[in-house]
Amino acid sequence: MSDAGYDHATVERRWQEAWDDADVFRTADNVEDPTYVLGMYPYPSGKLHMGHVRNYTITDAYARFRRMQGDDVLHPMGWDAFGLPAENAAKERDTNPRDWTVDCIETMTEQMESMGFGYDWDREITTCTPDYYQWNQWLFSRFHEEGLVERRDADVNWCPHCETVLADEQVEGEAELCWRCETPVEQRELEQWFLQITEYADELLEDIDDLEGWPNSVRQMQRNWIGRQHGTELEFHVEDYGPVEAFTTRVDTIHGATFFALAPDHPISEELAEEDDEIRRFVDHEADPDGDEPNGVETGLTATNPATGEEIPVYVADFVLSDVGTGALMAVPAHDERDHAFAEKMGIDIRPVIAPEPDGDEEPTAPDVSESAYTEDGVLIDAGEYSGLDSETARERLTADIDSAEEATQYQLRDWGISRQRYWGTPIPVVHCDDCGPVMVPDEDLPVELPEFINTTGNPLDAAEEWQRTTCPECGADATRETDTMDTFVDSSWYFLRYVSPDLEDAPFDRERANDWMPVDQYVGGIEHAVMHLLYSRFFTKVLADNEGLEHREPFTDLLAQGMVQLEGEKMSKSKGNVVSPQRIVEEYGADTARLFMMQAAQPERDFDWSEEGVQSTYAFLERLQGLVEEYAAETPDGDDDAIASYVDAEIDATIAIATAEYDDLTFNKALRETQDLVRTLRQYADYTEPHAETYERGLSAVVRLLAPVAPHIAEELYDELGGDGFVAEAAWPTAEVDRDYVAKRRRLVENTREDIRDIVDVAGIEDPLGIDVVVAPEWKYDALEIAIESDADNLIGELMQEGHIREQGDAAADYGQDLQAEREALSMTLEPDAEYAALESAAWLIEREFDAPVRVVRAAEADEDVLANAEPGRPAIEIDD
Numbered sequence: 001m002s003d004a005g006y007d008h009a010t011v012e013r014r015w016q017e018a019w020d021d022a023d024v025f026r027t028a029d030n031v032e033d034p035t036y037v038l039g040m041y042p043y044p045s046g047k048l049h050m051g052h053v054r055n056y057t058i059t060d061a062y063a064r065f066r067r068m069q070g071d072d073v074l075h076p077m078g079w080d081a082f083g084l085p086a087e088n089a090a091k092e093r094d095t096n097p098r099d100w101t102v103d104c105i106e107t108m109t110e111q112m113e114s115m116g117f118g119y120d121w122d123r124e125i126t127t128c129t130p131d132y133y134q135w136n137q138w139l140f141s142r143f144h145e146e147g148l149v150e151r152r153d154a155d156v157n158w159c160p161h162c163e164t165v166l167a168d169e170q171v172e173g174e175a176e177l178c179w180r181c182e183t184p185v186e187q188r189e190l191e192q193w194f195l196q197i198t199e200y201a202d203e204l205l206e207d208i209d210d211l212e213g214w215p216n217s218v219r220q221m222q223r224n225w226i227g228r229q230h231g232t233e234l235e236f237h238v239e240d241y242g243p244v245e246a247f248t249t250r251v252d253t254i255h256g257a258t259f260f261a262l263a264p265d266h267p268i269s270e271e272l273a274e275e276d277d278e279i280r281r282f283v284d285h286e287a288d289p290d291g292d293e294p295n296g297v298e299t300g301l302t303a304t305n306p307a308t309g310e311e312i313p314v315y316v317a318d319f320v321l322s323d324v325g326t327g328a329l330m331a332v333p334a335h336d337e338r339d340h341a342f343a344e345k346m347g348i349d350i351r352p353v354i355a356p357e358p359d360g361d362e363e364p365t366a367p368d369v370s371e372s373a374y375t376e377d378g379v380l381i382d383a384g385e386y387s388g389l390d391s392e393t394a395r396e397r398l399t400a401d402i403d404s405a406e407e408a409t410q411y412q413l414r415d416w417g418i419s420r421q422r423y424w425g426t427p428i429p430v431v432h433c434d435d436c437g438p439v440m441v442p443d444e445d446l447p448v449e450l451p452e453f454i455n456t457t458g459n460p461l462d463a464a465e466e467w468q469r470t471t472c473p474e475c476g477a478d479a480t481r482e483t484d485t486m487d488t489f490v491d492s493s494w495y496f497l498r499y500v501s502p503d504l505e506d507a508p509f510d511r512e513r514a515n516d517w518m519p520v521d522q523y524v525g526g527i528e529h530a531v532m533h534l535l536y537s538r539f540f541t542k543v544l545a546d547n548e549g550l551e552h553r554e555p556f557t558d559l560l561a562q563g564m565v566q567l568e569g570e571k572m573s574k575s576k577g578n579v580v581s582p583q584r585i586v587e588e589y590g591a592d593t594a595r596l597f598m599m600q601a602a603q604p605e606r607d608f609d610w611s612e613e614g615v616q617s618t619y620a621f622l623e624r625l626q627g628l629v630e631e632y633a634a635e636t637p638d639g640d641d642d643a644i645a646s647y648v649d650a651e652i653d654a655t656i657a658i659a660t661a662e663y664d665d666l667t668f669n670k671a672l673r674e675t676q677d678l679v680r681t682l683r684q685y686a687d688y689t690e691p692h693a694e695t696y697e698r699g700l701s702a703v704v705r706l707l708a709p710v711a712p713h714i715a716e717e718l719y720d721e722l723g724g725d726g727f728v729a730e731a732a733w734p735t736a737e738v739d740r741d742y743v744a745k746r747r748r749l750v751e752n753t754r755e756d757i758r759d760i761v762d763v764a765g766i767e768d769p770l771g772i773d774v775v776v777a778p779e780w781k782y783d784a785l786e787i788a789i790e791s792d793a794d795n796l797i798g799e800l801m802q803e804g805h806i807r808e809q810g811d812a813a814a815d816y817g818q819d820l821q822a823e824r825e826a827l828s829m830t831l832e833p834d835a836e837y838a839a840l841e842s843a844a845w846l847i848e849r850e851f852d853a854p855v856r857v858v859r860a861a862e863a864d865e866d867v868l869a870n871a872e873p874g875r876p877a878i879e880i881d882d
C-alpha cells in the first residue's frame with residue numbers, strides 16, 4: 001500500500017517524536033483557565049478498539065483546534081484501572097491483576113502515541129495505584145463525616161457451592177448460575193456500604209435543566225433515573241396489623257382500588273411467611289421483580305379503603321418494590337397497566353372510576369377497561385361526592401379529606417451501594433472492632449493498600465488473613481479490616497479533578513487551580529455512561545462544592561456522546577468476530593488516514609459503517625494533497641491575479657469561515673467536506689491555468705491548517721514544506737469572514753448552472769460545444785420572486801400585477817407569475833442580479849474547463865427576448881452554440 005510519495009510510517013513517527021521533544025501538549029500549572037477537553041478514560045483491557053479511536057480522535061481534534069485558535073488547552077489521559085475483568089484475566093493467566101493491568105496500559109499507551117493523540121502525559125493518572133486510590137479512601141471518610149455514608153443490609157449474590165459472594169457480572173444467564181461452578185446463585189443479606197446520593201436527588205434533578213451543553217437524550221435519561229414523583233401518602237388499615245402506609249400518584253382513582261399489595265420483603269409479608277407455606281414459597285422462590293408479568297399470592301387478609309370504608313383483599317406481589325415508596329400500594333386495575341395485568345391473572349375486580357373528559361355538556365361515560373387500563377387523567381365517575389371532579393381537583397380534595405393522607409414526593413433513585421466483594425478495587429477504609437463496631441481508618445493511616453493477590457474461588461481479601469488483622473483505631477483492641485472494596489464508579493466520579501494536580505500529596509486536588517480550571521469544557525464518551533458515571537460525577541462534584549471548597553457544582557459543561565463504529569450495520573465485537581483492528585489500519589494506511597476517515601464519515605454522535613474503500617480513498621486523498629504541495633514547493637507558479645484568482649480567493653475565505661464554525665460545533669465531517677472541496681478547487685485551478693502564487697499558496701496553507709486537527713502528522717509535513725515556522729500544531733488558525741448565506745447562494749447558483757449545462761449537452765447530444773452563453777434573468781423577475789416569497793395572498797398573480805414595472809411585462813409576467821405560484825412552497829431568495837452576474841463571471845472558468853468551450857456571461861439588457869423567457873433568478877438561461 002505504501003507508495004513512494006507518502007511514507008506514512010516514517011512521517012508519523014518523526015512528528016510524534018518532535019511533538020514529544022518540544023512538549024507541545026504539556027499544560028503548565030500556571031496557565032489561566034485552559035480549555036479543558038476530556039475523553040472518558042479507558043478501562044485497560046488489552047488493546048484499543050475502534051470505539052476508543054473514535055472517542056479520542058474527537059477530543060484530540062477538538063483540543064488541537066482550540067490550541068490553534070490560541071487557547072491554552074488541558075487534554076489529559078488516564079486509566080480506569082480497577083475492575084473485575086483484570087481479576088478474571090489474572091486468574092486465567094495465573095498472574096495477578098496488577099501485572100496484567102500494567103501490561104495493558106503499556107500496550108494501549110503505545111497505541112495512543114501511534115495515533116498521534118496529543119496528551120499531557122505528565123498528568124497521567126492510574127486509579128489502581130495507591131497514589132490515586134488513597135484519595136478514594138480519603139473522600140469516603142469525608143462523605144462519612146458529612147453523614148453521606150450508611151451501612152445497612154442488602155442482598156448479594158451467593159454461590160452455596162463456592163461459599164462466596166458473587167458480583168452481578170459473575171452471575172450468568174437467565175438461570176442465574178455461578179460463573180465458576182454453574183450452581184444456581186442465591187440471594188443473601190449482607191451488610192453493605194452505601195453513599196447517600198438520594199440526599200442530592202432534588203438538586204441533581206433540578207440542575208439538569210441548566211445543562212444546556214448536554215444532549216437532551218442524556219438529560220432525559222437522568223431525569224427518568226432520578227424519577228421524582230409527586231403524590232400522596234396514606235394509610236390503609238390492614239386486618240390484624242393496623243395502619244399500613246402506601247404511596248400513590250393517583251389518589252383520584254382510590255374509589256377504584258380493588259386490592260392492596262405488599263412487597264415480598266414488607267415486614268407483614270415476612271411475618272405471614274413464617275406461618276404460611278404458600279406465602280413462604282412465593283417470597284423465597286417465586287417472586288421475580290424483573291419478570292415479564294406480575295406474580296403474587298393472596299394473604300386472606302383484607303385492608304380498609306380509607307375513602308370508601310370498603311374491605312379489599314391483600315396480596316403479596318413481586319411488582320411492589322420495598323425500596324421504592326413504602327413497599328405497599330393500593331392497586332387500581334382499571335387505571336394502571338401493571339395492576340390491570342395482575343387483576344386479570346388473579347380474577348380481581350376491575351372497576352373504572354375515571355372517564356375521559358366528555359365533550360360539552362355530555363355525561364362522562366366509563367372507558368372500556370376490559371383489555372387494558374385507562375391511564376389518563378379525566379373526570380371522576382362512581383366516586384360518591386367526588387364524582388364529576390377532574391382528576392387534579394380530586395387529588396387535592398382527597399388528600400385533604402382523608403385523615404391519614406398527605407402530599408409526598410417519591411424517587412426512583414436509590415442510594416448507591418458501593419460495596420464489592422472482590423479484590424481489584426479500592427479497599428474501603430474501615431476496621432471492625434468487637435466493641436466499637438465499624439471504625440473509619442484515620443487519615444494519617446491512609447492509604448489502606450491492597451495485599452498481594454491470592455488466587456482463590458472467592459474474594460482474595462477474605463483469604464488475606466494477615467492483612468485483615470489489625471487494631472482498632474479507637475480502643476486499640478484486636479480488630480479486622482473491612483474486606484469489601486469500592487465500586488470502580490467511585491474512582492471515575494472525581495478523576496477529572498485529579499488531572500488538575502496529579503502529584504499533589506496532601507489533597508485529592510489543588511483547590512485553587514480546580515476552581516480556575518474546572519469545569520471540563522468538552523467531555524466526550526459513550527452513551528452507555530448516560531446515567532451512572534455521569535450522575536455519580538455530578539453527585540461528587542456537588543458534595544465537594546458543599547464541603548471541600550470547590551466552586552463548581554457541575555463537572556461537565558458540554559457533553560458529546562459519540563456514536564458507534566459498525567461493520568455492515570453491526571456493532572463490532574470480539575464474539576461476532578467482526579472487529580477491525582486499529583493497529584492494522586495504522587500499519588497499512590497510517591494514523592492520519594484512520595483519523596480522517598472516521599471524522600469525515602459521519603457526525604460524531606452518529607453510528608457509521610467502517611469501510612475499507614472509504615479508508616483507501618482517504619489515503620489517496622492525502623497522497624494527492626501531498627503531491628500538490630510538493631509541486632508547488634518545487635516550482636512557484638507565476639500566474640495573474642485575475643478573475644479566476646479572485647474566485648479561488650473567495651472560496652478560500654468561504655472554506656475557512658465555514659470549516660471554523662463547524663469545528664467549533666464539533667461537526668468535523670462538515671468541516672472536512674469543505675476542506676476537501678477546497679483541495680479540489682485548488683487542483684482544478686492549477687490544472688486549468690498558471691495559478692497566482694499568493695492566492696494558491698494561501699489556499700494550500702489554509703488546507704493544511706484546516707486539516708491539522710484531524711490529520712496532524714501529514715499536516716506538519718506539508719506545513720514544513722510550505723515553509724511554516726515551528727509546528728502547525730501551534731500555528732495560528734486561519735481566519736476569514738464571510739456571509740454564509742451569500743456563499744451558499746453563490747455556490748448553489750454555480751452548481752445549478754453547471755448542472756443545467758450538463759443536462760442540455762446530454763439531452764441534445766452535443767459532443768463538442770463551440771460556445772456557451774449564460775444569460776442572467778431580468779431585474780423584474782427578482783422583484784417578483786421577492787414578492788412571492790413575502791406574500792401570503794391567495795392570488796399571487798393579482799398581487800404581482802399591482803407592480804407597474806412587472807405588469808408592463810405582459811404575458812411574460814403572467815407566465816412567470818404562474819411558475820412562482822406553482823412552486824410557492826419551495827421558493828428561496830437568490831443573489832441580487834449584479835451579484836449573480838459577478839458570481840457567474842468569476843466561475844466561468846470552471847464551466848470552460850468542464851465543457852472545453854468559451855463561456856460568455858450575458859446581462860439581461862444584452863440578451864434576446866426569447867432567451868430571457870428561460871432565465872430565472874438563481875437559474876440563468878443557457879444557450880449553447882454547436
Ligand SMILES: [Zn+2]
Pocket residue numbers: 159160161162163178179180181182183
Ligand atoms: Zn460456584
Ligand SMILES: [Zn+2]
Pocket residue numbers: 433434435436437472473474475476477
Ligand atoms: Zn474498638
